[in-house]
Amino acid sequence: MTARLDPYADAPDRGALRFLHRLNPLAKIAGPLPAMIALVFTRDPAVCAALAVLALLLLVVGAHLSGRALLGLFVLLPLVTALLSFSFGLWADAAPDATGSGILFAVGDYRFTTAALAVGATTALRLAAIVLLSLLAGLTSTGPDLVRALVQQLHVPYRLGYTALAAYRFVPRFGYELDVIRQAHRVRGMAAGRGPLPAVRRHLGYVVPLLASGIRHAERVALAMDSRAFGAHPTRTERHLVPFRARDCTFTLAFWLATAALYAAAALLPH
Amino acid sequence: MPKLVCTPFRPPFPKGRMPSTSPLLRVTHARVRHEGNARHTPDDVSFEVAPGEVVLLLGPSGSGKSTLALALNGLVPHAVPAELEGTVEVAGIRSTETTVAELSAQVSMVFQDPDAQIVTGTLLDEVCFGPENLLLPVAEVLARAEAALRRVGLWERRSENPDRLSGGGRQRLAIACALALRSPLIVLDEPTANLDPAGIEEVYAVLGELVREGGHAIVLIEHNLDAAIALVDRVVVIDGLGRLAFDGTPDAVLRGQVDALMRMGVWLPTATLAGLRLRAAGHEVPVLPLSPGELTAVLNGLRPIVPDASAVHRAPGHHPAIAVRVRGLRVSKGRGAARTEVLHGIDLDLPAGSFTAIVGTNGAGKTTLLQAIAGVSLPPRGTVDVLGLDPTRADARTLARTVGFVFQNPEHQFIRGTVAEELAHGLQLQHLDRAAIDERVDRMLDRFGLEAQRGEHPFLLSGGQKRRLSVGTALIAGAPVLALDEPTFGQDRERAAHLLDILKQLNDEGRTVVVVTHDLQLVADYASHVVAMQEGRVRTHDETGAVLASGALEEAGLLAPPLVRALRATADPAWHCLSRLSDLGPER
Numbered sequence: 001m002t003a004r005l006d007p008y009a010d011a012p013d014r015g016a017l018r019f020l021h022r023l024n025p026l027a028k029i030a031g032p033l034p035a036m037i038a039l040v041f042t043r044d045p046a047v048c049a050a051l052a053v054l055a056l057l058l059l060v061v062g063a064h065l066s067g068r069a070l071l072g073l074f075v076l077l078p079l080v081t082a083l084l085s086f087s088f089g090l091w092a093d094a095a096p097d098a099t100g101s102g103i104l105f106a107v108g109d110y111r112f113t114t115a116a117l118a119v120g121a122t123t124a125l126r127l128a129a130i131v132l133l134s135l136l137a138g139l140t141s142t143g144p145d146l147v148r149a150l151v152q153q154l155h156v157p158y159r160l161g162y163t164a165l166a167a168y169r170f171v172p173r174f175g176y177e178l179d180v181i182r183q184a185h186r187v188r189g190m191a192a193g194r195g196p197l198p199a200v201r202r203h204l205g206y207v208v209p210l211l212a213s214g215i216r217h218a219e220r221v222a223l224a225m226d227s228r229a230f231g232a233h234p235t236r237t238e239r240h241l242v243p244f245r246a247r248d249c250t251f252t253l254a255f256w257l258a259t260a261a262l263y264a265a266a267a268l269l270p271h
Numbered sequence: 272m273p274k275l276v277c278t279p280f281r282p283p284f285p286k287g288r289m290p291s292t293s294p295l296l297r298v299t300h301a302r303v304r305h306e307g308n309a310r311h312t313p314d315d316v317s318f319e320v321a322p323g324e325v326v327l328l329l330g331p332s333g334s335g336k337s338t339l340a341l342a343l344n345g346l347v348p349h350a351v352p353a354e355l356e357g358t359v360e361v362a363g364i365r366s367t368e369t370t371v372a373e374l375s376a377q378v379s380m381v382f383q384d385p386d387a388q389i390v391t392g393t394l395l396d397e398v399c400f401g402p403e404n405l406l407l408p409v410a411e412v413l414a415r416a417e418a419a420l421r422r423v424g425l426w427e428r429r430s431e432n433p434d435r436l437s438g439g440g441r442q443r444l445a446i447a448c449a450l451a452l453r454s455p456l457i458v459l460d461e462p463t464a465n466l467d468p469a470g471i472e473e474v475y476a477v478l479g480e481l482v483r484e485g486g487h488a489i490v491l492i493e494h495n496l497d498a499a500i501a502l503v504d505r506v507v508v509i510d511g512l513g514r515l516a517f518d519g520t521p522d523a524v525l526r527g528q529v530d531a532l533m534r535m536g537v538w539l540p541t542a543t544l545a546g547l548r549l550r551a552a553g554h555e556v557p558v559l560p561l562s563p564g565e566l567t568a569v570l571n572g573l574r575p576i577v578p579d580a581s582a583v584h585r586a587p588g589h590h591p592a593i594a595v596r597v598r599g600l601r602v603s604k605g606r607g608a609a610r611t612e613v614l615h616g617i618d619l620d621l622p623a624g625s626f627t628a629i630v631g632t633n634g635a636g637k638t639t640l641l642q643a644i645a646g647v648s649l650p651p652r653g654t655v656d657v658l659g660l661d662p663t664r665a666d667a668r669t670l671a672r673t674v675g676f677v678f679q680n681p682e683h684q685f686i687r688g689t690v691a692e693e694l695a696h697g698l699q700l701q702h703l704d705r706a707a708i709d710e711r712v713d714r715m716l717d718r719f720g721l722e723a724q725r726g727e728h729p730f731l732l733s734g735g736q737k738r739r740l741s742v743g744t745a746l747i748a749g750a751p752v753l754a755l756d757e758p759t760f761g762q763d764r765e766r767a768a769h770l771l772d773i774l775k776q777l778n779d780e781g782r783t784v785v786v787v788t789h790d791l792q793l794v795a796d797y798a799s800h801v802v803a804m805q806e807g808r809v810r811t812h813d814e815t816g817a818v819l820a821s822g823a824l825e826e827a828g829l830l831a832p833p834l835v836r837a838l839r840a841t842a843d844p845a846w847h848c849l850s851r852l853s854d855l856g857p858e859r
Contacts, residue, residue, distance in 0.1 A: 144392055166390045172434075173386065177683075183647050184684040187676055188744070189667025189700045209682045212730055220387035223341070226350050227380040228401035228448060232372030237403040237412055239396075 019247075020062035020140040026149045027248035028137035031255030036133050038263065039126050045118070047266045048125040054258065055132035063140045073132075081128045089120030143168060149242045159231050166221055170214070177213060181206050293363070294319035295456055295488050296343065296378075300357035302513070303338050303347055312513035313339045315357070322455060325482055325489045325502050327521070330509035331536040332735070332765055336492045339509070340460045343490065344378035345371045361456065376405065379449035383461040385441035394420065394436075394444060395429040401452045419450040423477050437633060439470025443477050450481075457481075458490045463498070465760065467633050467789040468830050471498055478502060496540040497833040500525075500561050510535055526559045533859075536765045541792060541833045542566035545855050549573070552856025563837035570838065575845030578854055594623035594752055594783040595644055600654040602639050613639050615807045621785060621800070623658075623751075626778045628794040628815075629787045631804035632828045637787040638756055640804065644785065645676040645754040657752055668700045675745025677755040681737040685729040690721055690740060693729050697748040715743045719773070735766045742773060753777060755786045759793060771797050792832040795819055795850045803827040819850040 014021045020028065035051055042048060059065065059073065089112065102114040137146075147161040190205055297319050302311040312335030320326050330336045341347040345366040348355045359366040361377045379401075382388055391397045398416040407415070420426040423443040425436075433441055442462055449457050459478075463471040475498040481487055482502045493499045506524040508517040516535065517524045525532070525543060532539060533547075542560040546569060550556045554573055560566040600617040603610050614636045621627050629637045643650040646662025655662055660673045678684045687693045694715050698708040716722045719739040724732060729740060738758070745753055755774070759767035767790070775797055778784045788794060794801060794815065801818040803811040804827065811823035818824065824831050831839070838846045849855070 162390070165392075169389065180678065180680075181683045183642075184676075184678050185686055187645070187647050187667065187670065188684055188686055188696065189671065190686045205686055208730065209685065212682055213680070217387055220382065220384055221390070223346055223350060224380070224382055224388040225390055226346060226371045227344055227375055228452065229372040229375040229404035230400075232370070232375070232404050233406045235406065237406055237409060239399060239403065239409050239412060 014064040018064045024244045024248040025141035025146040027252045031252040032133035035259040036130050045122040048129050052129035081124045084124035085121040088123045089117040092116040092119035295322045296320040297360045302356045304354045306352040314513035316515045318507050320488050323485045325504045327503040327506045328492045329537050331511045334509040335513040340458050343458050345374045377454050378456045379452045379454040381445045381459040381462050383464050388445045389433045398447050398451045415451045419447040423447045438466045439473035442474050456488045460492045548856035551859045563833045566837040567840040570841045575843050592623040593620045595621040596656040625799050626784045627800040628798035629802045635804040636807040641787045645674045646670050671697050671748040674752040675750035677741050677745050679757045681741035691725040719743050752783045
């Protein structure tokens with residue numbers, strides 16, 4: 001447990017170059033948001049690729065990335081994108097071009113064409129770009145900071161935000177509990193057997209004990225929070241301020257401008 | 272139960288506390304009925320707590336102690352669906368006329384489960400949580416947090432995640448959180464029930480300091496009276512029906528009403544139980560001892576008892592056969608870089624028919640060893656042998672016939688919709704015919720007193736019934752070896768004693784019983800053998816009397832149980848070879 005990354009520890013300052021860590025989490029969501037929405041409706045692979053590269057560049061420069069994150073970004077993500085390009089391509093219905101030269105392979109009547117692959121690649125690239133854009137906030141903000149920003153800037157009721165944070169503590173506890181229940185049910189010979197049906201029965205069997213202990217735990221936590229004056233006033237003292245500063249505005253506006261410029265260029269430039 | 276309220280309350284202030292004329296807490300004819308319950312528990316309870324006073328609240332399980340605690344800061348009726356009749360007044364404010372949040376400045380709570388009280392990500396944030404909710408200025412929040420964390424000795428660790436603290440550390444944190452609210456009354460509901468002995472020590476060291484400093488009134492619900500009794504000014508007892516039975520000094524209540532308390536099923540300090548046994552054996556014990564120190568003084572005035580050889584040590588050769596054989600057992604846990612070995616080559620032979628207790632500090636590998644023995648986790652092949660069976664190769668059906676495992680939380684192992692089906696499950700695995708299954712289920716229901724509950728869902732049973740059912744399911748397929756993980760953890764003493772009597776019976780019938788436990792007095796009183804573990808190795812494995820007398824427990828980082836400590840402190844070394852309550856005299 002101690003070896004795991006501590007989700008609650010204060011984020012260490014990574015220096016001025018790793019600027020993403022110093023931004024308000026809301027800026028890191030608001031900046032890329034228009035681009036992420038636009039990507040849903042974009043068919044132009046060049047724009048998708050440009051946005052993906054922009055996000056990747058920002059991450060590499062502006063974020064302190066762990067070895068696992070680097071592995072994910074540079075090995076796993078390209079692999080998944082390639083795989084998705086191919087499999088989406090299989091479903092795409094694109095006729096070979098007039099010369100008939102674009103056929104990559106054929107199985108009986110079916111012909112897999114470069115055009116189909118291009119359609120698949122665009123779809124995969126759109127997804128990859130959306131993932132990368134969301135990682136700008138995901139890899140550089142902590143949960144508590146996001147909650148604080150939501151409460152402080154967006155005026156989300158703090159009772160909601162802090163309850164969500166407290167609930168986050170349940171996750172490792174439930175994981176442990178699920179392990180124990182699994183062991184117990186296996187020892188008792190619950191729905192032994194291979195195949196999907198016994199598996200479904202097994203998992204249904206975990207639900208009742210997990211829910212029972214979950215509800216009981218939640219009740220206890222709620223009583224403990226109430227005992228400590230949670231919800232006494234409409235607001236509460238904030239020791240950790242997560243301000244929305246000029247640089248957050250700058251980042252957000254710059255991101256919007258860059259997005260607009262990219263789309264404008266794509267519309268104006270001939271293909 | 273005769274209602275007998277001892278002498279009008281006169282607060283003693285032996286530690287230089289200032290007496291005050293008006294009570295801090297006044298409970299008047301309070302009765303609480305939970306939604307859906309017919310009975311009121313507590314039922315018509317009145318008592319007062321003066322500023323700076325330490326009150327111990329006692330009562331058998333089901334008497335409503337915890338419910339009463341929840342009523343003291345307004346959680347009953349504001350947050351818990353229950354009806355409160357009568358009044359609870361704190362510093363002159365009626366609990367029903369204000370909110371829990373308002374009352375938190377007057378009453379703070381420490382609950383039993385340390386995990387269920389943590390809300391934030393660092394110790395400092397945790398202690399600041401209450402004052403922040405009270406909208407105090409940042410400087411004041413931080414000043415309070417620092418003072419509270421220093422008081423419990425956790426200031427240096429303020430930036431850590433509470434998950435990294437031991438159980439005792441987390442309970443100290445909960446006390447710091449209560450202190451940061453600066454309320455004059457602190458209510459603690461079974462604060463040490465989920466802790467190991469080291470954790471209990473830690474918590475009582477902090478509570479002892481708080482009491483010496485004065486300044487806080489404390490209402491304490493606790494079954495571990497050995498540690499608590501030294502701090503207490505007054506004892507309030509609620510009987511099984513939830514009515515106020517006694518209210519007076521520890522001397523007046525624990526010594527004066529000892530017979531009534533025993534009948535009620537209230538647990539007493541080990542020293543007092545020892546004194547009663549000595550009396551029952553015909554010894555002169557004019558004043559019942561309440562603490563280990565007082566017991567030592569009593570024993571110093573008596574002639575040492577010669578231990579009954581057959582009771583202390585079972586004759587050698589009594590257990591010739593080996594039920595569980597472990598050879599070179601190594602177990603690693605975790606994944607990837609975090610993978611570490613937790614058991615470093617265990618060799619162990621448990622005699623058939625023995626009652627073995629596996630003890631050790633947290634992280635010593637006790638539960639891992641027990642799970643490997645019972646086939647719950649899968650150790651390397653060929654390292655464990657239970658009556659000729661390798662648990663790693665056995666299917667659920669064969670395993671159930673050989674070794675039964677009782678999990679710490681009985682709910683984890685319930686898999687069927689009714690109590691009877693739950694018991695029948697193990698027999699259905701054995702493909703017995705219907706009539707044979709029904710007959711054995713009926714016998715088991717009868718044995719564990721669950722006939723009336725046969726059609727109920729196992730999750731709806733009471734805590735004690737769930738525990739008995741889990742033992743029944745582990746036994747029903749006829750397993751000659753029974754393994755239990757912390758069977759008394761988080762339970763009150765009455766339930767714990769009941770379960771142990773069942774285990775004793777099963778052991779007397781010839782079953783081999785293996786338990787992992789933190790409760791060393793239980794070990795002394797029930798176990799025939801002790802395995803003391805430390806850092807993934809077996810430190811000692813011998814008969815209980817020999818282990819207790821050798822000081823091996825202390826070497827394994829444990830503290831000898833209170834009775835053993837009292838016996839060892841006596842002048843005459845003849846006392847030192849005793850360790851069980853039953854060595855001192857019969858139970859009356």
